[in-house]
Amino acid sequence: MEFFRIKKDIPFMSWGKITTTISLVTFLISVFFLVTRGLNFSVDFTGGTVMEVATTHVADVNRYRGALEGLGFRDANVENFGTSSEVLIRLPLKKGLTSAKLSDQVLEALKVVDPQVSIRRVEFVGPQVGDELVKDGASALLFVILGIVIYLSLRFKWRPAVATIVANLHDVVIILGFFSFFQWEFSLPVLAAVLAILGYSVNESVVVFDRVRENFRKMRGVSVATVIDNAITRTMSRTIITHGCTQLMVTSMLFFGGEALHYFALALTIGIIFGIYSSVLVASPIAMWLGMNRDDFVQTTKKAEREATET
């Protein structure tokens, strides 16, 4: 079995304008939603209390809400979670109330309206911790971007390096855009997924540009676009199969991993789909427009040249 029995190179570069335009529009829409709606940050970042409680029958969310209002939590968010007998309660930070007391108070109040209720999970994050997690998250993102920029600049000359970074960062913005548009909860695991997928999909561009380097050596007297088209066509099989396999796993997590892994897997899915798209169909046209040519690759040290011909 083989999916890609392509004899002629696919003229990807001639579609460059369309593919990058699609990309640009998606990017702008994402930025728009990020600016206007922002992200629905989880309790990890905002601070506050999340309680997951379960009961033995169908939970009456309204009575729970009433019990919480009795405690003075008018701004409590109470909703069904997973099944009809499980309820998720979100409480904002309240000054002078420690979590230990708070969750006990809430449980007590709920037990009054529903004696069968039991706690499945409590998460309380104080304001100082939330601020730190935001800072650490931003540091991690910065570290990954810097690490990748350094790695790429060692690996390639500036044009392919810049193109790769632009393409992959725009993936990150698009993932965030999705989370903003649907107001999906943005938690620490989601951030972890975004960073992991960033590291993972940068590699696609590396593979393509490696092939471009090889082609510049082998294919003489053809246009840059032809060289890139050939490189993408030849690496496409591997790209699709690898990402397809990863996506098989991620899909399995999405459907069978439960609520806790849902958004994690969702972020990975968006990341993988846009990762393939952008690292191939966005990075290459950008590199070409930046004026990438034979000099970006061939004029290297002897060692690198020898390595490149071997790969």
Place this chain on the structure above:
Amino acid sequence: MNKFPLWKNTLIVAVLLLGFFYTLPNFYGQSPAVQISAQGVGVKVDSVLMAKVESDLQANHLTPIRVSLEGDGLKVRFADADTQLKARDILDHTLNPDEHNANYVVALNLVANAPKWMRDLGALPMYLGLDLSGGVHFLLQVDMKVAVDKKLDGMLSEIRTELRDQRIYYDTIKREGQRLVLVFHDQSSRQQAHKVIDNLLQDFIVNDQGSAGDNEIVAVIKQESLSKIQEQAIKQNILALKNRVNELGAKEPIIQQQGLDRIIVELPGVQDTAKAKEIIGRTASLEIRLVDEDHANPTSLQEIPPYGDELVVERNGYPVFVKKTVVLTGDVITDAGAGFDSQTNRPSVNISMDGKGARIIRQVSRDNLKKRMAILLIEKNKTEAISVATIQDELGARFQITGLSSPKEANDLALLLRSGALAAPMDFIEERTVGPSLGAENIARGFHSTWIGFTAITLFMVAYYLLFGFVSIVALACNVLLLVAILSLLQATLTLPGMAGIALTVGMAIDANVLINERIREELRNGNSPGAAIAAGYERAFATILDSNVTTGIAGIALFAFGSGPVKGFAVVLVLGIMTSMFSSVLVSRGLVNLIYGSRRKIANLSIGNVKWHDQNDKNKNSKG
């Protein structure tokens, strides 16, 4: 060409066997158990106790899976948590007939089922994070300002006592923020005072100055002493927390310092989370002060206390005036236990103090015979007198508090004294509680989704690359095996994101084998012989595989450096997974391919799918994929 030297094959087999061995304990799983350890003096956990436990359980129709003496305790394993809970209550009752003087700690636990010889070789199951095992996690912030203020107030008391003893007169002695200000009548008493206090104030920078002429001494604490106070404060709080957690009988609690002023408390497997919170959350500190006997007892809570006094409430609700001067703080109490007064046979609490505490209490009690002494429990912004007792005698390193109404009250007071000695109050700044049922569900879901994903990848790879696909899958399975083995060996904490990391690693690791297989196909297409194609495929793909893992590795390291808790678990798995996948996808799969094709003289074709579609007229037999 496609043969590994013997050492390489041996290495692969050896690594896989080791991996299998260290993965094995995870399959034995863990059982809910009751762990019994000795608490009282001269109490032994031995075969006699074992026999008693077995008969006690039998008498109550409870059947354990296994009862065994392990290390310093007796472990009784049960089939389910329900039996475990019942057994705990029964054993706690039969082994500790006198509940106020318990000989044994009977605790709930989850213990590994792997055979002993395996555990002796360090083969243990993975350490499950709280989101998988259930339990509580707290992050506590120590209020350092209070710790320093308390230390400074203690210093003030010492200076006062010393000056009084030396009959040096002073106007006021007070603390202004973190400075001590001593105001004297005249220059001569200030000079006299210097001789006395310079000795006491070695941790301070002492200066003569101030607005009230020349008669002031201002002492500012040195920076290094300040850090020392803070360090000691957090150490003492950690100690107090350890004592409290021991009261809980929790298994393998984690109590450690984080940063300069924070403490992490993790109690895995704790099922009674409410009680855990109550005991950990008791953010109290203790002070011993004298009751003001010069003024009549206040009649109402609103009464304004005389100068230098403070109004506090006793446990029974009556108000009392205590002096603001602190005689001792709770940190001098080394032990406290409930007992009975030998003369009256009434409940009492026996207190032991360290040398400094004994010296001070001896002097204070001698000077204040027949007066009352209060032990104050100070919780955040709330002070309560947990004991107000008349000093009957000169007290020493060991003394008794009597006149308690019941053994229960004595017990409560002893517990408060023992575990209440925090150097400074603490705030909860993070709490994560996961119920045991959710933990078990998370494991099941994580396992389930990995397994389904793995099966899907297997089906695809075998259909697409035939035998080579199968080889890739075997390599992938070895990757999971090695990853789990390393996680078990390192006793790294497995969290739900960690499980997701394993799944993701599997999904990503297949990339290496796809690269290799694609390369072999390409080599075949270019007209290379099958043998040469295998060799070239593996060798040429290696550089790309290495390359492709670098960027994911960067992300993993960043997450490890900046992540916390569960996310760190994900990062660990991601980075370790990259390493194991390099080994298994390159070495293990090559070893297998060598085993299949290496010994053949002439290989007609490779079972890797159809590669000859470029040439439609090709008459070679090819496996149609």
